[in-house]
Amino acid sequence: MRVTAAVLDRPGEPLALRDVELGPPRPDEVLVRLSAVGICATDLEFATFFEAPAVLGHEGAGIVERVGDRVTSVAPGDHVALSFTSCGRCRPCLTGSPGYCLRFDALNFSGRRPDGTSAVSLGGTEINAHFLGQSAFADHVVAPERAVVPIGKDADLTLAGPFGCGFQTGAGGVLNVLRPSPGSSIAIFGAGSVGIASVLAAALSGCTTVAVVDLNAERLATAESLGATHGVTGGEGAAEELRSIAPDGFDFVLETTGRADVLRTGVEALAPLGRCGVIGVGPSAEMSFDWRSVLNGRTITGIIGGGAIPQVFVPELLRLHAAGRFPVHEIVERFPFERIGDAVDAAKSGTVGKAVLTF
Ligand SMILES: NC(=O)c1ccc[n+]([C@@H]2O[C@H](COP(=O)([O-])OP(=O)(O)OC[C@H]3O[C@@H](n4cnc5c(N)ncnc54)[C@H](O)[C@@H]3O)[C@@H](O)[C@H]2O)c1
Ligand SMILES: [Zn+2]
Ligand SMILES: [Zn+2]
Structure with a gap:
């Protein structure tokens, strides 16, 4: 499908909105239509050296559109936040520390799936994506099930994304x-x-x-x-x-x-x-x-x-937010996705606490 993504054409250059092709979800993947994505300092850091062209972004939240055959934790229509991914099979993963997965870097920072493919293509060529399990500077993403965090329908989807990282x-x-x-x-x-x-x-x-x-x-x-x-x-x-x-x-x-x-x-x-x-x-x-x-x-x-299991900790934090005890909305400022350049500038200069792009 055709989707709009903010593409890093070359390290250090501003992100440019482009039409890209997003492949269908694999059996263990989920297609999510994003409502919003936060900008994290880690995106800005990687934009200075990541192998381009590439799609960054890793604080997405939205609604599940399609799921692969083996996905059991979410279904179309579910609301989700996205977080980092992990292998689920190594010792740190099996003992409740997926952030310290032995394959963390390969799965989150290589720009590719483990088999070397990418779900995102530009002009017929696959480009680096799958950044921290998502590459969410795009209106749709394909994410592995382990990066997907089901959240209640009462959570604000234009606020939930940064719960998955920052x-x-x-x-x-x-x-x-x-x-x-x-x-x-x-x-x-x-x-x-x-x-x-x-x-x-x-x-x-x-x-x-x-x-x-x-x-x-x-x-x-x-x-x-x-x-x-x-x-x-x-x-x-x-x-x-x-x-x-x-x-x-x-x-x-x-x-x-x-x-x-x-x-x-x-x-x-x-x-x-x-x-x-x-x-x-x-x-x-x-x-x-x-x-x-x-x-x-x-x-x-x-x-x-945060030493977290995202599927456990993100819903806990959202409950604290709903109870008025974790008022992070106080530091959020929303920008339409088309204004990603302004949002990046605001995040870099520190004039906003957390910039969130809405689709
Ligand atoms: N380890 C992880 O899993 C993980 C996850 C998310 C973000 N990060 C990293 O965490 C960091 C913070 O993220 P953020 O979104 O809050 O970034 P940010 O840029 O909004 O905040 C960093 C703050 O540090 C302040 N600062 C800079 N130099 C300083 C100095 N000399 N003394 C005191 N303060 C100084 C800046 O003014 C700024 O307010 C980034 O480096 C990001 O890449 C790490
Ligand atoms: Zn981050
Ligand atoms: Zn692992």
Whole structure:
């Protein structure tokens, strides 16, 4: 079928709306008509180097149109959010950690199905797609069943997409991985959509000190309005300000900027035995620490997809949202799909918390 997609023609270039051909769902795949798709910083990062032409986008939500013969968890008409995919057969998958699937990179970042094919063609040639199980910068997608999360019909389909990545990542980093007990202290670096979701989760967990560090004053103000107890301006003075907030160090730190210098500040802000979750992916390829700063019982753990099983965690977060306890809609701004260029600019400049494209 002909669908409209925002195609990355060359790394670093703006996405261009094009008619592409989308193949039918395979037996284990689902065809979804998207209602909306969020823009995640990971899309912007991959747009700088991903092998093009390609279709990115990985926060889709919509309505199932067709399912392959072997699909049992959804049927046409069901409402779904899309998330990352995983093999379902390896040890991490079988023990409830699909974000750490042994085939995660091949399945989510190779641009192809495992057999080397792509569901998306441009001018008769298959192009890279299947990004994080979906390639949702398109009005329809073909996704493997394991990337599909059934959600209730009462959930807003123009809000549900980012639950499959950004919101799940930030909230899961706190609720699934760090698991702070009530009364704990946490410092969150970066107040983008991931950072804000983690602020909300820290408040839900009963953290009594929630310090947020960012360079963007508006984002700090938003974080404070949503439960952060302290807004700290990033850069030079941040370490000292954090020391004045938690003189013995923070029990937990969550890093969402992808910067090695920020991560180092975060680790040094931990109390002995404190735990730092690393979520950000970005400018820095390496991290380095003073020997002593990790010798005193501190733990640094990478986190993918909020350590979540999307089919379990996304509906939980949507229930929290419906109950008014996870008000992520406060940071969402919607743009028609045709304005994807403006939405990307707004996401890059930080003038919106979470840009969502609607179809
Ligand atoms: N690990 C995963 O599974 C996963 C999933 C989703 C997103 N991510 C990554 O998480 C990160 C956050 O995503 P997002 O959508 O919230 O991005 P974002 O760009 O909206 O937010 C990042 C924030 O960091 C702030 N920042 C930059 N430099 C800083 C500094 N020196 N000090 C303090 N703050 C600084 C920016 O002002 C911005 O507000 C990205 O790197 C993204 O690629 C990882
Ligand atoms: Zn993402
Ligand atoms: Zn696996």
